[in-house]
Amino acid sequence: MPPRTLETLTLASVSDIVIARQRARHWAIEMKFSLVEQTKIVTAASELARNTVEHGGGGTMVISTDGNRIRQALKLTFEDKGLGIADVEQAMRDGFTTSGGMGLGLGGSKRLMNQFEIDSRLGQGTRVTVTRWK
Amino acid sequence: MSKLAEIFEKYQADIITDWIKEMSAANRRKDLMSESELKLQTNELLHAITDASKNGNSSDINAPHWAPVREMITSISSSRAKQGFTPTETASFVFSLKQPISNRIRKEFGKDPDALFEELSASNFLIDNLGLYSADAYVKTREQIIVRQQEEMLELSTPVVKLWDGILALPLIGTLDSARTQVVMESLLRTIVETNSQIAIIDITGVPTVDTKVAQHLLKTVTAARLMGAECIISGIRPQIAQTIVHLGINLTDIITKSKMSDAFALALQRTGKTVVKRMQPLIPSTNSGAVS
Numbered sequence: 001m002p003p004r005t006l007e008t009l010t011l012a013s014v015s016d017i018v019i020a021r022q023r024a025r026h027w028a029i030e031m032k033f034s035l036v037e038q039t040k041i042v043t044a045a046s047e048l049a050r051n052t053v054e055h056g057g058g059g060t061m062v063i064s065t066d067g068n069r070i071r072q073a074l075k076l077t078f079e080d081k082g083l084g085i086a087d088v089e090q091a092m093r094d095g096f097t098t099s100g101g102m103g104l105g106l107g108g109s110k111r112l113m114n115q116f117e118i119d120s121r122l123g124q125g126t127r128v129t130v131t132r133w134k
Numbered sequence: 135m136s137k138l139a140e141i142f143e144k145y146q147a148d149i150i151t152d153w154i155k156e157m158s159a160a161n162r163r164k165d166l167m168s169e170s171e172l173k174l175q176t177n178e179l180l181h182a183i184t185d186a187s188k189n190g191n192s193s194d195i196n197a198p199h200w201a202p203v204r205e206m207i208t209s210i211s212s213s214r215a216k217q218g219f220t221p222t223e224t225a226s227f228v229f230s231l232k233q234p235i236s237n238r239i240r241k242e243f244g245k246d247p248d249a250l251f252e253e254l255s256a257s258n259f260l261i262d263n264l265g266l267y268s269a270d271a272y273v274k275t276r277e278q279i280i281v282r283q284q285e286e287m288l289e290l291s292t293p294v295v296k297l298w299d300g301i302l303a304l305p306l307i308g309t310l311d312s313a314r315t316q317v318v319m320e321s322l323l324r325t326i327v328e329t330n331s332q333i334a335i336i337d338i339t340g341v342p343t344v345d346t347k348v349a350q351h352l353l354k355t356v357t358a359a360r361l362m363g364a365e366c367i368i369s370g371i372r373p374q375i376a377q378t379i380v381h382l383g384i385n386l387t388d389i390i391t392k393s394k395m396s397d398a399f400a401l402a403l404q405r406t407g408k409t410v411v412k413r414m415q416p417l418i419p420s421t422n423s424g425a426v427s
């Protein structure tokens with residue numbers, strides 16, 4: 001099965017984070033992920049959507065599928081045109097925060113998902129892609 | 135002085151009479167506002183408009199000399215929003231002023247087409263802007279009312295209940311975005327003080343997602359409660375939530391957690407030195423149960 005975009009959402013405000021969670025849950029259920037997996041996907045979506053809104057100044061979330069007939073994946077891509085991250089390695093570290101948060105969003109969503117890619121350029125923006133395989 | 139200002143000055147009384155007539159024809163709400171109140175408002179507003187147009191031009195109502203008019207329109211519009219007027223009814227208060235002014239302008243400049251056109255467009259422009267300003271003020275007030283009602287609903291949907299002497303419970307339901315969590319935290323802390331409670335059970339069975347933000351709010355609440363001498367127990371952590379909390383790396387080891395609310399309650403009773411015992415014999419109903427012997 002070729003990669004397929006299921007839905008694109010705008011992330012501008014806190015209420016969009018609620019919708020991002022709802023849509024992530026919808027597709028996780030649709031793809032018949034287990035309850036534990038659904039919860040992991042939704043929680044990662046919540047973290048990354050909040051980062052997009054709070055740190056990236058807003059952006060988009062794309063929900064897509066990937067995989068073959070035997071294994072399928074749910075993929076979430078978060079993109080913003082914000083300030084970007086100066087030191088990605090540092091940002092990934094547990095406990096690092098520039099906003100008084102817990103500093104667990106990036107590292108946590110990496111652990112909740114199977115694949116985690118981050119591409120951030122200072123002054124240009126950030127893109128995070130996470131994938132969960134069935 | 136501008137020609138418009140002269141007209142306002144010269145025909146003040148007439149304009150007010152016509153203005154009120156205009157409103158009764160359009161959208162007068164006698165049930166919401168008395169005749170005398172309306173007269174007072176029209177009088178004050180026309181005076182303010184007259185003064186402002188005497189003090190400078192009327193092409194920009196955001197200029198400083200229009201401030202008194204803006205304030206008056208804001209207060210009139212917002213009080214109408216609160217009283218239950220519709221947006222149309224509210225804006226037509228200002229728009230009803232258009233015809234009476236136009237009539238006077240025609241009377242004054244009827245024989246000079248250029249001046250007539252110029253003054254009519256100036257006055258229309260002014261009234262339109264004031265009308266829009268009134269609509270904005272109306273919407274703003276309605277928004278404030280909605281936000282307030284939302285907050286009141288939040289307060290309602292996060293009830294802190296007293297389970298026993300010294301034991302509170304807070305069953306959380308739904309999305310814990312920051313505004314709501316703030317309310318939760320405050321009402322719990324307030325009730326701890328009011329009831330002088332030692333233990334608060336926060337039940338999160340009804341919370342679908344626990345992410346770092348939610349966890350942080352919970353941890354802050356627990357810490358604040360501790361500072362006030364109360365201990366919190368978090369109950370209702372479902373297996374899937376427990377797993378995500380671990381993956382996120384959130385440290386809850388300092389906090390007492392129980393999977394079920396009933397377990398939390400049992401612990402709370404124990405901590406406050408209470409025991410629940412089963413009677414050996416069922417209570418026998420007696421006729422003089424209330425009597426003191």
Ligand SMILES: Nc1ncnc2c1ncn2[C@@H]1O[C@H](COP(=O)(O)OP(=O)(O)OP(=O)(O)O)[C@@H](O)[C@H]1O
Nearest residue numbers: 051055056091097098101102103104105106126346
């Ligand atoms: N999209 C983004 N744009 C710019 N900076 C970002 C972005 N995402 C993350 N960051 C930076 O990386 C840091 C770490 O992010 P992380 O999500 O791990 O923690 P946090 O958001 O600060 O706190 P929380 O634990 O509540 O998520 C942030 O404080 C921020 O400086």
Ligand SMILES: [Mg+2]
Nearest residue numbers: 047051105106
């Ligand atoms: Mg974060």
